[in-house]
Amino acid sequence: MNLAQGVQVVSLGLLSLMVLGAALGVVLANNIVYSAFLLGGVFISISGLYILLNAGFVATAQILIYVGAVNVLILFAIMLVNKREDFAPISSAWIRKGVTGLVCIGLFALLSTMVLTTPWLIASIPASGEQATLLIGEHLFSDFLLPFELASVLLLIALIGAIILARRELIVNEPASGVDAGLMLPERPREGVAVGSDP
Amino acid sequence: MELQYFLLLAAALFCIGVYGLITSRNAVRVLMSIELMLNAVNLNLMAFSNFLDPGEIKGQVFTVFVITVAAAEAAVGLAIILSIYRNRDTVDMEQFNLLKW
Secondary structure, three states: OOHHHHHHHHHHHHHHHHHHHHHHHHHHOOOHHHHHHHHHHHHHHHHHHHHHOOOHHHHHHHHHHHHHHHHHHHHHHHHHOOOOOOOOOOOOHHHHHHHHHHHHHHHHHHHHHHHHHOOOOOOOOOOOHHHHHHHHHHHHHOOOHHHHHHHHHHHHHHHHHHHHHHOOOEOOOOOOOOOOHHHOOOEOOOOOOOOOOOO | OOHHHHHHHHHHHHHHHHHHHHHOOEHHHHHHHHHHHHHHHHHHHHHHHHHOOOOOOHHHHHHHHHHHHHHHHHHHHHHHHHHHHHHHOOOEHHHOOOOOO
16 A cells, blocks of 8 residues: 555545534534534535545535535524524434434445445546546536536526525505604514414 | 445435434424435445546536535525424424424
């Protein structure tokens, strides 16, 4: 084992530890703000794993999209839904957690036996390396052209749908009354708050 | 640098995501668990693309598409959570029984 392989093995071990530790923190942390920042740690570690897998372009896209957009979006949602509530304890919650843990461990055992027993056909030709970005571009504009265009349409639909779902419904014509009426926009009264109280 | 290490890591990440998806009661944390599972699938695709198909990297193209869909999913999911929070005044998953009965 020469120096490059040693560096790769050590980086793989460190990044795996970071991914697994941060993912466990995301799931198990009590404060959800800590969970959101640990999720950013998971994304950055996974982009390091992508660099180990000879994919620099996707590693950059991972950091830009996941850390820069999705994680910031989740942090904004946590700030908007900032309500310190203690959830009402439900009976037999430990049964649910125990059964879920057993199912997850069983799933991991199944997947790991599958991974370890399958004879993989490891290719012998060298990896693309720096040519990967060019190859991705050629794929996107030749044989993956239709999914590429569909992805753009999907992003447009998601953009419009998210705006329509999340906006407040304002009453435009009715003049507002009250002391500080000039400071706030009149909002349509909510429905369903009373519905949420009864099970 | 074996393929199996990456596949085992992705399987462990996916199982952690499934556990968080089922057991967490905060709706935002459920979305975070879904992101963890999507990242595990992406790691699988990238490992296959590097070790089994290094000449014609279709796995990386698939990963780019999955990242796109994940971004759209996060935006719409958080908008839905915000809308539910505005109507029901809670983010507890146990209280969301609108479509149950």
